[in-house]
Structure formats: structure tokens, C-alpha cells
Amino acid sequence: MAKLNVNGVVRDFEAEGDTPLLWVLREQLGLTGTKYGCGIAACGACTVHIDGIPTRSCSRPLSTIGPNEKITTIEGLSPDGSHPVQKAWVALDVPQCGYCQSGQIMAAAALLKSNPRPTDADIDTAMSNICRCGTYNRIRAAIHAVARGDLKSAQLAIQHADGSTT
Known part of the structure; x- marks a missing residue:
């Protein structure tokens, strides 16, 4: 069992280290606001923030995300749309x-x-x-x-x- 800090909550998941962050967000954590577009970090539909830096989640393997890094998805930017x-x-x-x-x-x-x-x-x-x-x-x-x-x-x-x- 691995852990990610997503939208201020530490979440458990199971996946190989080479799994792109996008798939854990969408398939395991149910955060489907982040979209799959190209799979090669070219289009940006999968953009999330990791420690405030915009990151293409489709090409970011889980093994490259440290335990203290904070991931923010569109759902966590502002749950009520007030951003x-x-x-x-x-x-x-x-x-x-x-x-x-x-x-x-x-x-x-x-x-x-x-x-x-x-x-x-x-x-x-x-x-x-x-x-x-x-x-x-x-x-x-x-x-x-x-x-x-x-x-x-x-x-x-x-x-x-x-x-x-x-």
C-alpha cells in the first residue's frame, strides 16, 4: 500500500512505481476532473499541481513523487468553484x-x-x-x-x- 497527499488528504492506493499519476487519480481515487488527452505530456488536459507547480500527470510516474509532495487536482483547487x-x-x-x-x-x-x-x-x-x-x-x-x-x-x-x- 502506498500513499499520496491529494487535495490535502493522505490517500492510500496500490500501483506499480511506473504507473502514471493520472491513472491513480482517475481510476483509484475517483478524481476524474483531471483528463487524459495525449499520454505524452503535450496537451495539458492532465495538468495538476505538485507543490504548486503545474505538472502533466499523464507522464509523471508515481516513483518520482516524494512522500511529502502535495498534489492538487481541479477538485482540490476549489471544491465549490469559488477560485x-x-x-x-x-x-x-x-x-x-x-x-x-x-x-x-x-x-x-x-x-x-x-x-x-x-x-x-x-x-x-x-x-x-x-x-x-x-x-x-x-x-x-x-x-x-x-x-x-x-x-x-x-x-x-x-x-x-x-x-x-x-
Whole structure:
């Protein structure tokens, strides 16, 4: 029996050391918000935080995770959806299909924690996750809105750009 500290709770599991963290999170711990996308750490759908660092869990073997490392999944970021990044994603209607969005949110939360006022270049560098729906402009707008603490203005700008009146 092995242990991982996930979302502030030490959890027991059984798996080989070469098992990717993603599979323990999803299959054994039931934390299905972290998604499988590519299996080679390219797309970012599986992004979680390990000690605050965004990490692609699909390629992180369990044997490389120390007993004192703290793993945070989308479920642990804010169980009630009150994290500022989650609020911005909702307010600005960022997702289309939504599949990649938990990884996007985790990457954005880590970016804003390390750099509370990112530039477009900072966002481009940090947000290497792939969104097949192409919501990159909305992702950038949401990150800037959180940085400014101004969801309402960002909402209005998006509505104006989209030509919507809601």
C-alpha cells in the first residue's frame, strides 16, 4: 500500500512505481476532473499541481513523487468553484467542449500565483496547454480579468466582440 497527499488528504492506493499519476487519480481515487488527452505530456488536459507547480500527470510516474509532495487536482483547487480562475472561466464563457478546461484552469491558477500581473507574452509562455476548440482568446481574457480583479468589464468586452447582447 502506498500513499499520496491529494487535495490535502493522505490517500492510500496500490500501483506499480511506473504507473502514471493520472491513472491513480482517475481510476483509484475517483478524481476524474483531471483528463487524459495525449499520454505524452503535450496537451495539458492532465495538468495538476505538485507543490504548486503545474505538472502533466499523464507522464509523471508515481516513483518520482516524494512522500511529502502535495498534489492538487481541479477538485482540490476549489471544491465549490469559488477560485477566481474558475469564476472567470464561468463569467467569460471560456469553455466550448470543456474537455481541456480543467488542465487550462490549473495552468492558469499556477501562472497567476507565481505572476499576479502576467503580460500576454507571460500567458503565451505559461499556457502551453492545447485547446482543440481554440478558446485561447477567452483564456487570455479570463487570466487578465483575474489579474485585474475585474470580471464585469471582461464580460462586457467579450460580449461586444462576439456581438451578443446577453
